[in-house]
Amino acid sequence: MSTPDRAEALADLERAAAVPGWLAEQVEADAAADRFSLWGRSTVVDENTGSPVISEALFAELHRMAGLDAVWPIGNAGLLHVYGYLLSTVDTPYGRKRDRWLGGGVARAFGLPDDAFAPWFVAPWFVASAARDSTPLERVVTVAMPYVEDPAGGDATLMWVDERGPGPATDTHDTFARTVIVQARSGATALLYAVGTGGSLLLVTLFPLAWSASDRDGAAWLAAIEAGVPRLRYNAIDGRNVASAQLVDRRVSRREG
Structure with a gap:
């Protein structure tokens, strides 16, 4: 190559x-x-x-x-x-x-x-x-x-959000979405996103995060993530070929230490 x-x-x-x-x-x-x-x-x-x-x-x-x-x-x-x-x-x-x-x-x-x-x-x-x-x-x-498979074990993990919702009508598994926020000691921050069914997660995207001048440490942005409405994000598609599909259950976690 x-x-x-x-x-x-x-x-x-x-x-x-x-x-x-x-x-x-x-x-x-x-x-x-x-x-x-x-x-x-x-x-x-x-x-x-x-x-x-x-x-x-x-x-x-x-x-x-x-x-x-x-x-x-x-x-x-x-x-x-x-x-x-x-x-x-x-x-x-x-x-x-x-x-x-x-x-x-x-x-x-x-x-x-x-x-x-x-x-x-x-x-x-x-x-x-x-x-x-x-x-x-x-x-x-x-x-x-x-980080997708075990966000709690990631050295750079700051927080993660797990969301679930209805899967395709022909599928007994719910859609499962995981957002992981990672942050280096330098303060550089990025978001990982993965979606799957039946407990198996597949990567969708990664991108860097930059805070606005009015939110220098990203606290407001992270608070918005914590309070967000459960749905598919970042151009991900579920088993029904739907983008931005509504999800229901939502759990926000922060890495201890």
């Missing part, structure tokens, strides 16, 4: 009319390792703007490369939120979707180097695999899944 340098990757992503060859190799490597099975489903239509973050053609091409079936606009969350976001040139109220991976916001929340989840070559920083042979999605999964 070839890995671009930073300048090459940034130039290719700015063009984004087609999937660069090196990124296609990364997608194919993740597909061969079955890493997309660790992710749930998401709509490509951003809940803030109401518009797709990538074109239908790119959506179809990415899923073809990954060997995944998908019907626009609903696809694999890992494919869309990692590779689709890297290719997205759409501006949102929070900047471009790719900024979370290229700007280091998510990485810093785990106490990692800024380029820990970038698509270019990074210095080795975890034991699971040599950096030159790893993909950004692989590195995201390696870091995020332990």
